Every structure is written in structure tokens, then in C-alpha cells.
Amino acid sequence: MADTSPPDALSRFERTIAAEEKIEPRDWMPDKYRLNLVRQISQHAHSEVVGQLPEGNWIARAPSLRRKAILLAKVQDEAGHGLYLYSAAETLGVSREEMLDDLLSGKAKYASIFNYPTLSWADVGAIGWLVDGAAIVNQISLCRTSYGPYARAMVRICKEESFHQRQGFEIMQTLAAGSAEQKAMAQDALNRWWWPSLMMFGPHDAESAHTQQSMQWKIKRQSNDELRQKFVDQTAVQAAHIGLVIPDPLLKWNESRGHYDFGPIDWDEFNRVLAGHGPCNRARLAARRKAHEDGEWVRDAMLAHADKQRARATGAAA
Amino acid sequence: MSSKHLPLWEVFIRSRRGLDHKHIGSLHAADAAQAMQSARDTYTRRQEGVSIWVVRSSDIHASQFEDDSAFFDPAADKVYRHPTFYDVPEELKL
Numbered sequence: 001m002a003d004t005s006p007p008d009a010l011s012r013f014e015r016t017i018a019a020e021e022k023i024e025p026r027d028w029m030p031d032k033y034r035l036n037l038v039r040q041i042s043q044h045a046h047s048e049v050v051g052q053l054p055e056g057n058w059i060a061r062a063p064s065l066r067r068k069a070i071l072l073a074k075v076q077d078e079a080g081h082g083l084y085l086y087s088a089a090e091t092l093g094v095s096r097e098e099m100l101d102d103l104l105s106g107k108a109k110y111a112s113i114f115n116y117p118t119l120s121w122a123d124v125g126a127i128g129w130l131v132d133g134a135a136i137v138n139q140i141s142l143c144r145t146s147y148g149p150y151a152r153a154m155v156r157i158c159k160e161e162s163f164h165q166r167q168g169f170e171i172m173q174t175l176a177a178g179s180a181e182q183k184a185m186a187q188d189a190l191n192r193w194w195w196p197s198l199m200m201f202g203p204h205d206a207e208s209a210h211t212q213q214s215m216q217w218k219i220k221r222q223s224n225d226e227l228r229q230k231f232v233d234q235t236a237v238q239a240a241h242i243g244l245v246i247p248d249p250l251l252k253w254n255e256s257r258g259h260y261d262f263g264p265i266d267w268d269e270f271n272r273v274l275a276g277h278g279p280c281n282r283a284r285l286a287a288r289r290k291a292h293e294d295g296e297w298v299r300d301a302m303l304a305h306a307d308k309q310r311a312r313a314t315g316a317a318a
Numbered sequence: 319m320s321s322k323h324l325p326l327w328e329v330f331i332r333s334r335r336g337l338d339h340k341h342i343g344s345l346h347a348a349d350a351a352q353a354m355q356s357a358r359d360t361y362t363r364r365q366e367g368v369s370i371w372v373v374r375s376s377d378i379h380a381s382q383f384e385d386d387s388a389f390f391d392p393a394a395d396k397v398y399r400h401p402t403f404y405d406v407p408e409e410l411k412l
Contacts, residue, residue: 022336024369070398077399133412148336166404166412173406238410 017218022148025091033217036210037147038092040219042099045085046110049103050284052078054118055127063121070167071124077164081157088149104289112270113196115278122175122189128168130190130197130235136161137231138201146218169238176242183243190239191247198262199270201228229259236260326375327353329360331367339371347372 009028016023023029052075059075062068086096102108113131118124136158143154175186202224205211214220222230232251239246250263272278324346330339342361347353353372362370381389397403406412 016335021334024332024335026369066398069396073396073399151336152338160399162401162412163399163403166401166406167398169406169410169412170404234411238412241407241410 017146020218022151023146024148032213033219034092036214036217036219037150038089038094040210040214041085041089041092041150042094042102043109043111045082045089045099046103046108047114048078048082048085050110050114050288051131053284053287054114054116054280055124057118058121058124061121062124067171074128074164074167077160081160084153084156085150088147088153091149100292104285104292106276106285109274111200112273112278113193113200115273115281115284116192116196117279119192120185120189122172122185123193125168125171125175125186126189126193128164128166129172129238130168130193131200132161132164132168133235134197134200134231136165137227137234141220141222141227144218144221150219169242172244173242176244187244190244194247195265195269196273198228198232198265199267201225201231203267203270232260232262324348327357327372328375328378329353329357330371330373331357331361332369333367335368339369342366344375 006028010030013023013027013029013033016027023033055071055075055078059068059071062071086099089099090096099108103110118127139154139158139161143151143158145151145154172186172190175182177183202208202211205223205225208224211220211223215223236246236251236253248263250261252261254261273281276282325348326344327347327350328344329342331342332339345353345356345360347356350372354370357370357372361367393399
């Protein structure tokens, strides 16, 4: 794509951003702004879709009908969130098929955290509480992103997401107040999901490849480290409330900063999982590919049915 | 006198950047360009909008009123989709 810009297009674009107004699909925008958004929004969409897999693993084994109905509704929401986001990306001129191809070929990234396995029922609680909790912190910030369709999708998603975190917290709260074995199960889930949740916010600001440009264009409104800190602060209080211990000996309230201090993140692990060597990377992509291939007959049938309806309608009219 | 009718168009206005287009009304016009000009003159005389969509009314498919209760029924008994279903302490900011 070449920038075929009217003479004052760039300054108009910059003025719009500076005035805290939104950029809308038909507006002129720099190619890099467009590409940056396509990358971020499609990655976000892929994460919603792949994020269904670890939790889907427990739908048939939920401990009660109530929990099962809730988990089913939550996973259904994730599919919906994927759709909102793919649609927002499509307003930038990229097709759904291209995005899906990039996901299925392994070219596109999705949130690394979904490459960890869900070993016990408590993991469903930990995902809702921590993973959705981290996602909400990020997404609330993105409600103020400069691209209109993305911002509007975020508002809708945030409204729906709140129940996801609460149902997860409720599972953890119930387990933590249960038998010794149940509490141990909840603690084990927290131990395994805590650090990957902190990694969800991405590299430290100094090392983040896209942060500076994204902040300048107001695609991102707060930096990775700011958002991570916010998540740690709120989650530390929540964990203490239900009597679970965050697996970080350096986690400590810092009076002078007004924030919790926390220990160093293992970025080697982050990079390993990102590079495809997490416990479930291959299984996740294989499951997505199989789902896509298994769904082909449904897509074909939808088209065939519509063709038939059309043929009947024209036949009746003739 | 021509016996042809001008087709009906639905008009959607974005009142300012960042907001969705909202349906505001309809008008008759022979093509999209005319509909656009008419929409501007009819619905944005007081700067009500920064962007207009016009869509042929015949291109809009609507759910049927008679089917409403059955159509929307699946959502009626799923209170657990709402955050207020869960009892969590206010101060935890969940």
C-alpha cells in the first residue's frame, strides 16, 4: 500500500489524534498506523479464539450444572469477542480469510498464556480471575484507543468481560474456603498461572518493540509496565482476601511508591513459549486447524443453501 | 407524468468521531449520490453529524415482531451472564 495522501492529510491525522478524537475507517491514515493496528487487533482476535481451548477442555467435566452453564456462556463470549475484533480489523482493509490463514499457518501470534495446559478444575478459576483480570486491565485502557472501531469493540468487550473475572474469582474463593485438598488445588493453580499472567502485559517498556510508536499514535494508552503494576496491585489484595499466597517472595507493599513491589519475570520462559516451545503450542494450533477443517462442510452447506434459496426465488419470479 | 417511484433510503448519522452511526430517518432518492445530498440537507442542517451512511431500505432485513419472544428467548434464563450474579466484595475491585 502506498501513501497516496492529499497534501494536508498527515497534519490533519495528527491534529485529530492530538485532539483526542477518533480515527474512523474512511479517514486517511499513515500505512504504519494501519499496519500496526491490523497486527494488534488481529493478534487480539486470535487470542480470544485460541483462548477458548484451555477452558473448553473443562466444559464436559465441570463439577456442577451451574458451573457448566457458566463456563459454556463464558467460552461462547470469547468466540463473540473474537468476532468483534476480526470485524474491527476488517475495517482496515484486511480480510477475515487472510487473518485466519496467518493464525493457522503459525505466522500470526496470539497471547502466549494459552499455550499452558489446564490441569485441574481450579485452572478454570485461575484463568477467569488472573488471565481475564489481566485482559480487563489492558482492555479498559484500550477503550480510549485512537481507532474508533477498535475502541467501540473494546467498550462492548469490557462490559461482557466483567462476569468472566468474577466467575473465576468465585471458583477460587469457593475452593480456597473448602477442604485442605481443594485449597491446595487452588493454590497450585495460582502458582502456575501467576507468572504467565504477568507476562501477558508484554516486555518491559524499554524492550518493547512497538510501545513507543503505539503510544505516540494513541493506539496504546498506557505502557506495559504501568498496566502490569495496576494488575499486581489489585490482584495482591484479592489473593489475600481469599487466603491464597502469590508465588513471589519479593511481593511486598511499598509505602513510598504506593504500589506493590514484585520479583523479576523470567523472560527466557516468555521468549521460549512465544517462539513456539511452550507446553501446548502445537496442540493449540492443531486443534484450531482441525476445528477449521471440520467446519468446512458447514460453510459449504451454508453457501449451497443460500444458492438454492436464491435459485428458488428467481424460479418463482420467472 | 412519470409513474416511477423514487426508492426509499435509510439514513444513519455519526454525530461525532468515536461514536457509532445511528439511524435517524429515511428519505426518497433515485440513487446513492442523491440520497447522500438529501440526507445532508434533511438531517444535518444544524451540524448534527460528521459522517452519513445511506442504505437502500430494501437492503435491510429486520427480525419479525411476531417472532420476538421465541427469537430472543435463549437469552432470557441466563442471569449468570451478568456480573451482578456473582457475590464479591466491593472493595476488591473485581
